[in-house]
Amino acid sequence: MPQQVLTDTVRVAIHSPDAIVRAGLVSYLRNDRRTREVPPDRIGEADVVVVAVDVADASSLDLLTGLCDKPEARFAMVVGKRWQADVAAAVDLGVRAVLWRDSFSPETFIRTLLTVTEGGGSLPADLQGTLMEQVSRTQREVLSPRGLTASGVSPREVDVLRLVAEGEELSEIATRLSYSERTVKYILYGLMKRLHLRNRAHAVSYGIRTGLI
Structure with missing residues (x-):
């Protein structure tokens, strides 16, 4: 994701059922010229929405969608006691920091x-470990049996794409990979169709860009 260059103060909305916690977080914003608070009734204008909860669980994730349903919404969660939610689901919903x-x-x-606004993220080490385990389990139990990687691209598609990037003709790729030329075409055009890639240059x-090759 390209980084956003900050040219103005970061607009931050804060949601917390605890008035004391909310007041403390708001004071941090007001004491720093790089940030300013967005009122609750204008939460859609925020660059980052801070959600403070005691326990992060499934209901907390439901709360995120209710607060701001913009596809590009970015959330930072402040958690008081423990994390019980699905980490991958939280990331899918826009949680970029905990x-x-x-x-x-x-x-x-x-x-x-500021990091979240620039397109970055920050998760505690234990949640990073949980997220990595979830990704690994998905790869092992769901993707690998279907011949896919976490990117949704199969190893043989990566092989073909890498050789296309090296300037090889389809006939040369077929020889190097011990496929028929027809199979190489099937692999390449199947990949392009699935990922909505316009041509070979776009595929490369x-x-x-995604680090596949």
Whole structure:
């Protein structure tokens, strides 16, 4: 994802059922010229929505959609006690950062918001580990049996795409991979159709951009 260059203050909306927690987070914003608070009734204008909860669970994730249903919404969650939600589902919903409520300073809070606005993220080490395990399990139990990787591209599609990027003709690719030329065409055009890639150059560009090749 390309980074967003900050040219103005970061607009932040804060949601918390605890008035004291909310007041503390708002004070961090007001004491830093890089951020400003967005009122709750204008939450859709926020660059980042901060959601503070005691326990992050399935109902917390439902809350995110209810607060701001923009596809590009970015959330930072401040969690007081424990995390019980599906980490991958949280990321899919736009959660880009998680902070444990009792373990960050005002500067860390502001820096995290800036990072999220720039397109980055910040998860505690234990949640990163959980997310990696979820991705690994998905690869092992769902994708691998279907011959796919986490990118949705199969190893043989990657092989063909890499050789196309090297300038090989389809006949040369077929020889190198011990496929028929017809099979190479089937692999390449199947990939292009599935990922809505216009031509071979677009396919190569996609492969480079996503780190496949």
